[in-house]
Amino acid sequence: MSDSPVGPVTLEYVVENNIRSSSTARRRWFHERPTLMRQGIFGIAAVSIALLTTLTACGDDTSNSGGSGAEIGVILPDSKTSARWETADRKYLQQAFDAAGIKADIQNAQGDKNSFQTIADQMITNGASVLMITNLDSGTGKAVIQKAKAQGVTVIDYDRLTLGGGAPYYVSFDNVKVGELMGNGLAKCLADKQAAKPVVAYLNGGPTDNNAALFKSGYDGALKPKFAAGEYLKGPDQAVPEWDNTKAGTIFEQMLTGTPNLGGTVAANDGLANAAIAVLKKQKLNGQIPVTGQDATVQGLQNVLAGDQCMTVYKAIKLEAAAGAKLAIALARGEKGEAPSTVDDPEAKTKVPAVLLEPKAIFKNNVNDVVADGFVDKAELCTGEFTKLCADNGVR
Numbered sequence: 001m002s003d004s005p006v007g008p009v010t011l012e013y014v015v016e017n018n019i020r021s022s023s024t025a026r027r028r029w030f031h032e033r034p035t036l037m038r039q040g041i042f043g044i045a046a047v048s049i050a051l052l053t054t055l056t057a058c059g060d061d062t063s064n065s066g067g068s069g070a071e072i073g074v075i076l077p078d079s080k081t082s083a084r085w086e087t088a089d090r091k092y093l094q095q096a097f098d099a100a101g102i103k104a105d106i107q108n109a110q111g112d113k114n115s116f117q118t119i120a121d122q123m124i125t126n127g128a129s130v131l132m133i134t135n136l137d138s139g140t141g142k143a144v145i146q147k148a149k150a151q152g153v154t155v156i157d158y159d160r161l162t163l164g165g166g167a168p169y170y171v172s173f174d175n176v177k178v179g180e181l182m183g184n185g186l187a188k189c190l191a192d193k194q195a196a197k198p199v200v201a202y203l204n205g206g207p208t209d210n211n212a213a214l215f216k217s218g219y220d221g222a223l224k225p226k227f228a229a230g231e232y233l234k235g236p237d238q239a240v241p242e243w244d245n246t247k248a249g250t251i252f253e254q255m256l257t258g259t260p261n262l263g264g265t266v267a268a269n270d271g272l273a274n275a276a277i278a279v280l281k282k283q284k285l286n287g288q289i290p291v292t293g294q295d296a297t298v299q300g301l302q303n304v305l306a307g308d309q310c311m312t313v314y315k316a317i318k319l320e321a322a323a324g325a326k327l328a329i330a331l332a333r334g335e336k337g338e339a340p341s342t343v344d345d346p347e348a349k350t351k352v353p354a355v356l357l358e359p360k361a362i363f364k365n366n367v368n369d370v371v372a373d374g375f376v377d378k379a380e381l382c383t384g385e386f387t388k389l390c391a392d393n394g395v396r
Contacts, residue, residue, distance in 0.1 A: 002082075007261075008362050009264045011309035016241070019159065020240070025211040034183075037261050038147060052132075052255075053322065054191050064291075068101055068313060069127060069345055070103045070105035070123065070126060070127065070128055071102055071104065071127070071128060071129055071130065072097065072102060072103075072104040072105070072125070072128060072129075072130045072132065072328045072329070072332050073104070073105045073106075073119075073120070073123030073126075073128035073130070073131045073132070073372070074093055074104060074106040074107070074131075074132045074133075074158070074328075075108075075109055075120060075123075075131070075133045075134065075144075075187055075346075076089060076090060076104070076106065076107070076117060076134055077109055077110070077111065077116075077118050077134045077135070077136050077160075078108065078109065078110050078136075079108060080110075080111055080244075081111075081242065081243035081245075081269075081271060081295055082269060082270075082271060082295055082297070083298075083299075084286045084295055084317055085108065085134070086108065086296070086323070088317040088318070088375070089134075089159075089317055089321055090106055090357045092220075092317060092321035092322065092325075093106055093132075093139075093321045094106060094353055095316075095321075096311075096321060096325030096326070096329075097325055097329070098265075099306070100325070100329050102262070102329050102332060103255065104126065104328075105123055105321055107119045107123075108350055109136060110134065111242070113136055113137070113140045116133075116135075116136055116140050116144070117140065117143060117144060120133070120144040120147065120148065121147070124147070124148060124151050124153055128153060129152075129153060129154065129297050129331070129332050130153065130154050130155075130156065130194075130328045130331045130332045131144070131153055131154070131155045131308055132155075132156040132158045132171075132324055132328050133145075133155060133156070133157065133158060133162075134158045134159045135157070135160050135162045135165075136208075137208035137209070138162050138163040138164060138165060138208065138210065138347070139155070139208075141160075141162030141165050141167075142163075142164055142165040142166075143163055145162060145165040145166055145167050146166070147156070147163075149166070150181075154165045154168060154169075154331050154375075155168070155169075156169045156170070156324060156327060156328055156331075157169065157171070157172075158171050158172070158324050159168040159171070159172045159173075159211070159320065160172070160209060160210055160211050160361075161210045161211075161343060161345065161352065162210075163210055163345055163346065163347040163348070164345065164347035164348045165345075166348065167352065168337075168352075168353065169322040169337055169339050169352070169353055170333075170339070170343055170353070170354040170355070171320065171323050171327060171328060171339075171354070171355045171363065171377075172188060172211075172320065172354070172355075172356060172357070172361065173315045173359050174356045174357070174358060175211050175215055175218070175357065176214050176215075176217050176218040176221075177213035177218060177358070178214075178215055178218060178313050178315065179214060179215040179216060179217060179218020179219040179220070179221070179322070180218040180219065180221065180222045180358045181220065181222070181223070181294075181311075181313050181359060181360075181361040182215065182219045182222075182268075182292040182293075182294055182311075182313060183217075183218060183219030183220070183222025183223045183263060183266065183292075184361070185291050185292050185310060185311035185313075185361050185363070186200070186220070186264050186265075186266055186290055186310060186311075187217070187222070187226065188311075188363075189264070189290035189310035189311065190232075190264050193290065195263050195264065195313050197230070197231065197232065197233055197263075198232055198233070198262045198263025198264050199221065199232075199233045199234075199235040199240065199259055199261055199262050199264075200227075200232050200233070200235050200263060200264045200265070200266065201221070201224075201235040201236045201237070201259065201262055201264070201265045201266070202216065202219070202235075202237040202238070202251075202265075202266050203238065203240060203248060203251065203252055203254050203265055203267040203268060203272050203273075203276060204237070204238065204239040204240065204256070204268050205239065205240060205243050205264065205268035205269060205272070206214050206239065206240065206241060206242050206243045207239040207241065208242075209243070210237065212243075212268060214320075215268050215294070216268070217380065219266045219292075220383045223266075223296070223298075224277055228363070232263075232264075233263075235255070235259050235262060235263075236255040236258065236259055237311055238251055238255070240268075240272055242282045243268075243269065243271065243272070244272065245271045245272065245275045246275070248267075248271070248272045248275035248276065249275040249276070249278055249279055252265070252275060252276040252279050253279045256279060256280075256283065256285075262289055263289065264289060264310075265289065265290070265291045265292070266292050266298050267291050267292055267293050268293075268294070269294050269295050270293035270294065270295045270296070270297045270299060270300030270303070270309075270312055271293075271295075271297070271299075272293070273291045273292065273293030273303065273312075274293075274299055274302060274303060274308050274309075275299070275307045276291050277291055277303055277309060280308070280375075283357045286308045287308050288305075289306045289311035291308070291309050291310055292309070292310050292311055292312070293309055293311070293313075294312055294313035294315070294359075295312065295313070295314045296312050296313065296315070296362055296370045296375065296376065297312075298315040298376055298380055298381050300312045300363070301367050301370060301376060301381055302381065303385050304362065304363065304364055304367060305386055305389040305390065305393060306386070306389065307364070307396075309313065310363075311361055311362060312360045312362045313359050313360065313361055313362065314358070314359065314360045314361075314369065314373075314375070315359050315360075316360075316375065317355065317375065318359055318373075318374070318375065323355045323357065324355075327339070327355060337353075337357075339353035339354050340354050340355070341353075341354045341356045342353065342354055343356070345362050363394050365393060365394070367390075367393055367395055368393070368394050368395045368396060371395055371396070372396075378390070378395060378396070381395065382395055
């Protein structure tokens, strides 16, 4: 960049600095400046040259991210329901694309269905040959998949299967197994507390999210034998619209009021678990009623270390992102995608080729596994009151 003025950079400075760059322009500047000023062209020139300066002198960006010309478009769902989408998925996907020298455009719909479709339209118009989407619901995802297919664009369902959508590939974790780990985890925590015939509540994920259904299938399958044998009693069972943590707190408070002898709760992710824990804290019941979660967020892990959350489930999102990126890159290069597993689409009654990764149960004694894997930063996790808890539980 050229020499900067003392004080703030003004539009007049930008124009003068850029027009002086050639001898012809310099002469024009001194001879024609009064005319330009009188004609009111100064504002237009300033904006135009400022933009040119930004794009040329300051635009030496070698990143493979961006819109126009991107070979792969990625649409993430939001940043409200889980921190993972922006703190993990975006980061790891971009790293994978950059390492392969592939230009990708990663955007977040922020929970807006209209924005989701608009983003997809823009990516297709800008030349993407592959879209990787995490749908907000199956209806929104299906509309995007159908439009992409009509334009010859291949779609990968990332993390969430679009029911009836017809995407030819799916990359995620074994989400039934995630649920099984939560159900078995709650059973372990109840056994540790020697709970007798506990009433167990389900705080399920969003009713329009197929993953929520898969999680519930897993934990319900794990706990049904306990209910059938009379070891546990089935309590409230309610979904949380859009995985909204605020709504989850209200729903759980109503559950607790209606079931004062509640003994344990399966919460479908760490955000919902924290909402339940906040309600329990108000009643001084935190740590007494086991609550599960999943995602291994910093907040979730801190709740586990504090004893307020029974367990969480670690899904190595770095591996999921790497698998998704690998598949997308192969397809963008005209190669055949490898998807060794399949999942059932109950709406379309088809099997979808899939890449499925294994989740891992995390209790207080193995929180360090998540830190050692680089998914969570120790400095962020082990701060304040959690410093000693980390040391006591082997977090290094």
